[in-house]
Amino acid sequence: xxxxxxxxxxxxxxxxxxxxxxxxxxxxxxxxxxxxxxxxxxxxxxxxxxxxxxxxxxxxxxxxxxxxxxxxxxxxxxxxxxxxxxxxxxxxxxxxxxxxxxxxxxxxxxxxxxxxxxxxxxxxxxxxxxxxxxxxxxxxxxxxxxxxxxxxxxxxxxxxxxxxxxxxxxxxxxxxxxxxxxxxxxxxxxxxxxxxxxxxxxxxxxxxxxxx
Amino acid sequence: xxxxxxxxxxxxxxxxxxxxxxxxxxxxxxxxxxxxxxxxxxxxxxxxxxxxxxxxxxxxxxxxxxxxxxxxxxxxxxxxxxxxxxxxxxxxxxxxxxxxxxxxxxxxxxxxxxxxxxxxxxxxxxxxxxxxxxxxxxxxxxxxxxxxxxxxxxxxxxxxxxxxxxxxxxxxxxxxxxxxxxxxxxxxxxxxxxxxxxxxxxxxxxxxxxxxxxxxxxxxxxxxxxxxxxxxxxxxxxxxxxxxxxxxxxxxxxxxxxxxxxxxx
Numbered sequence: 001x002x003x004x005x006x007x008x009x010x011x012x013x014x015x016x017x018x019x020x021x022x023x024x025x026x027x028x029x030x031x032x033x034x035x036x037x038x039x040x041x042x043x044x045x046x047x048x049x050x051x052x053x054x055x056x057x058x059x060x061x062x063x064x065x066x067x068x069x070x071x072x073x074x075x076x077x078x079x080x081x082x083x084x085x086x087x088x089x090x091x092x093x094x095x096x097x098x099x100x101x102x103x104x105x106x107x108x109x110x111x112x113x114x115x116x117x118x119x120x121x122x123x124x125x126x127x128x129x130x131x132x133x134x135x136x137x138x139x140x141x142x143x144x145x146x147x148x149x150x151x152x153x154x155x156x157x158x159x160x161x162x163x164x165x166x167x168x169x170x171x172x173x174x175x176x177x178x179x180x181x182x183x184x185x186x187x188x189x190x191x192x193x194x195x196x197x198x199x200x201x202x203x204x205x206x207x208x209x210x211x212x
Numbered sequence: 213x214x215x216x217x218x219x220x221x222x223x224x225x226x227x228x229x230x231x232x233x234x235x236x237x238x239x240x241x242x243x244x245x246x247x248x249x250x251x252x253x254x255x256x257x258x259x260x261x262x263x264x265x266x267x268x269x270x271x272x273x274x275x276x277x278x279x280x281x282x283x284x285x286x287x288x289x290x291x292x293x294x295x296x297x298x299x300x301x302x303x304x305x306x307x308x309x310x311x312x313x314x315x316x317x318x319x320x321x322x323x324x325x326x327x328x329x330x331x332x333x334x335x336x337x338x339x340x341x342x343x344x345x346x347x348x349x350x351x352x353x354x355x356x357x358x359x360x361x362x363x364x365x366x367x368x369x370x371x372x373x374x375x376x377x378x379x380x381x382x383x384x385x386x387x388x389x390x391x392x393x394x395x396x397x398x399x400x401x402x403x404x405x406x407x408x409x410x411x412x413x414x415x416x417x418x419x420x421x422x423x424x425x426x427x428x429x430x431x432x433x434x435x436x437x438x439x440x441x442x443x444x445x446x447x448x449x450x451x452x453x454x455x456x457x458x459x460x461x462x463x464x465x466x467x468x469x470x471x472x473x474x475x476x477x
Contacts, residue, residue, distance in 0.1 A: 055373040073373040081366050083247070085417040087426040088362065096362035097370075121421065138367075147373075 007068060008032045009175040010054065010145055014063035017046070017053035022061050024049045027201050029194065033144070036167060036176040038186035040204075041196030047179040050196075051075065051147045054177070067145065074143035078150040080134040086123040090114070090133050093122055099140035111136065113162045127154040132163055139166065148178045152185050164188050225335040225399075226442060231343040232396050233408055233438030235350055237416070237430035239392045240409035242357075242385060244417060245365055252409035254299030255393035256402045257306025258284040263398060264313040274338050278394040285390030289383040335399045342395045349388060357381050357388075362423070401453035408434050411460040415467045433463065 008030040016025030024046025031037050039047050052058035054065055055075035067073075074097075088096070110118075117125060117133055125133065131154040138146050152160050160182075167176065167189040180186050186193055194201040236252075243251040259277040266276020288298045360381045363370055371378040396405035412433035413426075420426040441456035448455070 055369050056375065057369060057372050073370075074367070075369040075373045076367070077369065081368065083365075087417050087420045087423055088366075089422045092362070092423045093366060096359055096365075097367055098359075098363065134366075 007066075009035075009068045009071060010177070011066045012050075012054075012063065013066070015050075015053065015065060016061040016063055017049055017058050018061060019049075019059060023058075024053075024196075025061070025200070026063055028063075029201060031145070031175045031177060033173055033175055035192060036178065036190045038190035038193040039177065039179045039196060039201070040181070040183055040186050040193060045196035045198065047196050048078070048149050051149050051177065051179055054145075055147055071144035072142065073145050073147065074138035074141055075147040076134065076138050076149060076151070078153055080130055082130070083123070086121065088122050090118040090120060090122060090125075093133065094118070094137050094140055097137035097141050099137060111162060111166050113159070128156050128159040131155055132159050132166075135163060136166060144174050146174065146176045148176065148180075150180055150182075151178060152180060152182045160185065222442075222446070224337065224340055228335040228340040228343050228399050229438055229442065230435060231340075231347060232392070232399055232405075233434040234431045235343075235347060236392055236396050236405065236408040237412035237434035238350070238354070238427050239389050240413035241416060241426055241430045242354075242361055243389060243409065244413045245361060246385075248299065249410055249413070250299035250303070251389055252393060252406045254302030254306070255281045255284055255390050256397045256405050257303045257310065259306075259390075259394040259397040260402050261306040261309035261313065263394075264310055264317075268313060268317055272338070274342055274395070274398055277398050278342070278391060281390035281394035281397075282387055285386035286383065289379060289386045339395065339399045343399070346388075346391055346395055349391070353384055353388065357385050361385065400456065404453040404456045407457040407460050408438070411464050412437065415464055418467050433460075437463070 010029075010031040012027050012029050014026040014028055016022045016027075018024065027050060029037070039050065041047060049058050052075075053060055054067075055073060057075075114133055114136055117129055122130055122133065131151070135148065135151050138148070151163060155163060164185065167178075178186065178190065193204050195204050240249065240252060243249050259281040262280020262283075263273040263277035265280070267273055269276075271279075284302055288302075291298070360371075360378070364378065370376070393405060393409070396408065399405075400408065412430040415433055416426040416430040420429045437460045438456065441452065441459040444450070444459065445452040445455040
């Protein structure tokens with residue numbers, strides 16, 4: 001037990017995580033519902049490992065991770081899975097992700113840029129289109145906490161702008177934690193931004209501010 | 213052609229094979245999605261070896277083959293051995309055991325040969341009943357397994373992140389695949405079964421517009437290929453297994469030659 005009331009969606013308390021040996025930490029932070037939290041910094045500071053620890057894919061050496069009881073996670077790696085042949089349409093991908101059937105394709109909710117992709121095989125999409133659909137598939141689920149690792153990979157300026165728009169309107173009631181090297185992207189979508197340094201996480205100011 | 217298809221002598225083998233020809237490609241598509249297409253050959257070899265071992269111990273071949281393949285599938289799940297490497301070891305173990313048992317027992321030698329060549333025309337009521345049981349299990353469980361299989365493929369961190377007991381559906385799918393391969397190996401032969409799992413799924417993966425049509429297309433390709441091979445083998449008095457494999461490779465070559473690019477950008 002490492003949290004005090006009122007409980008946030010996610011709380012890290014002096015977390016040290018890694019694989020065979022510690023890679024990141026000690027790290028402490030709190031993420032409330034409705035927040036989009038960005039993590040930025042140079043390679044090798046353990047940003048992706050931190051996401052994996054929250055997603056239960058990395059080892060926790062000390063400290064603790066407390067997640068709101070019953071909260072579900074969606075955790076996307078840096079690169080979407082691409083097979084030589086993937087006979088799955090965009091709509092089928094959304095269903096596989098567990099996208100809530102009554103909502104993801106509702107007019108006004110599905111981003112316009114994604115609508116034409118739903119009937120196409122995902123292996124016939126460009127890398128950027130697939131990346132965008134993949135990220136949307138996580139957002140369209142009922143996941144309470146969404147972990148995104150470098151979501152702007154493969155995105156051209158148009159798709160990057162679309163992702164910024166999607167993240168801007170899909171934050172109600174859930175928490176999003178994003179790792180990215182794209183500082184400008186994080187500035188645009190995050191309510192709070194942290195810089196990973198050797199000494200730990202340092203919160204930096206953002207243009208949006210915590211309540212924007 | 214129609215006379216042979218409706219000849220009472222061949223009705224039971226025809227029905228049994230037809231059922232498997234529709235089912236095995238669906239299991240093959242799922243194996244291909246999991247990048248475990250070598251499953252077919254590995255489990256077929258295990259089924260073959262355990263059928264022979266069963267004969268030596270006085271156990272019916274169908275039961276021996278099914279137990280061997282199911283055991284292989286279960287062990288694979290519990291060792292968390294995902295991917296083709298687990299099946300490669302099954303192939304080597306099964307091949308070695310099949311040939312050794314066949315070489316050292318008279319009955320084993322006969323059965324080993326029929327398993328390799330395919331013995332469709334001798335399929336009886338036991339094989340048909342096993343096929344129907346497999347069909348019932350697939351109808352009951354595959355729709356439930358489909359979403360977790362797709363989700364695990366495209367969102368591999370989901371189960372770990374949410375502490376889901378993924379082993380249950382991994383085991384379920386492994387057992388269905390193993391059961392299908394065991395019954396298929398005894399009915400259609402080792403390579404015929406492997407071809408029905410691999411080739412229709414491979415073709416459908418390249419041509420189908422969606423996952424739903426991949427399953428439908430693979431199943432239809434298997435059924436049509438099987439029917440053509442059944443008639444051709446009888447008409448031309450050829451061993452069934454090689455005719456089936458040859459018949460399936462034709463459209464596969466055509467698909468490869470058409471060479472639709474799988475990815476853009």
